[in-house]
Amino acid sequence: MFTQNLTPRFCETDALGHINNTVLPVWFEQAREPIFYIFNPEMDVRNWQLIIARIDVEFLKQLRFGQDVELRTWLEKVGNSSLYIHHEAWQSGQLCARGKAILIHYDYASEKAVPIPEPVRVKLSEHLEE
Numbered sequence: 001m002f003t004q005n006l007t008p009r010f011c012e013t014d015a016l017g018h019i020n021n022t023v024l025p026v027w028f029e030q031a032r033e034p035i036f037y038i039f040n041p042e043m044d045v046r047n048w049q050l051i052i053a054r055i056d057v058e059f060l061k062q063l064r065f066g067q068d069v070e071l072r073t074w075l076e077k078v079g080n081s082s083l084y085i086h087h088e089a090w091q092s093g094q095l096c097a098r099g100k101a102i103l104i105h106y107d108y109a110s111e112k113a114v115p116i117p118e119p120v121r122v123k124l125s126e127h128l129e130e
Helices: 022-032 033-039 117-126
Strands: 001-008 050-059 070-076 082-091 093-107
Touching: 001 022, 001 093, 022 050, 022 082, 022 093, 033 070, 033 117, 070 117
Parallel strands: none
Antiparallel strands: 001 070, 050 093, 070 082, 082 093
16 A cells, blocks of 8 residues: 555635645545556656546535545556555545546557566556555
8 A cells, every 4th residue: 555645725615615626636636646657767757658538426424624634545456467556535534535547558659558577567566555
């Protein structure tokens, strides 16, 4: 599991005083960065090998400004060319949101999914959880 703490910015709140619903997909993308490094240690966008196929977010409780948020991320499944990623956002000891993302190992030149290389698959398997 990957964990990361962040402090919500004032600009991420909405008129109701809670964290805007558009912020969670951005936070969850940030939480996927350790996975990006497994595929591309230099984070060279000219050698990018991932494309997002799906994201979803389920809002369980309101997130508020002024309290840190812990993001928890792990892999649920590593397929031939796909990754199933689970995210959670916790604040004050409570699960406030969870989401899923499906990433595809992708060849942008051919515009096709390609198998995940075995050395990458081995590193990814260290972060598989149910």
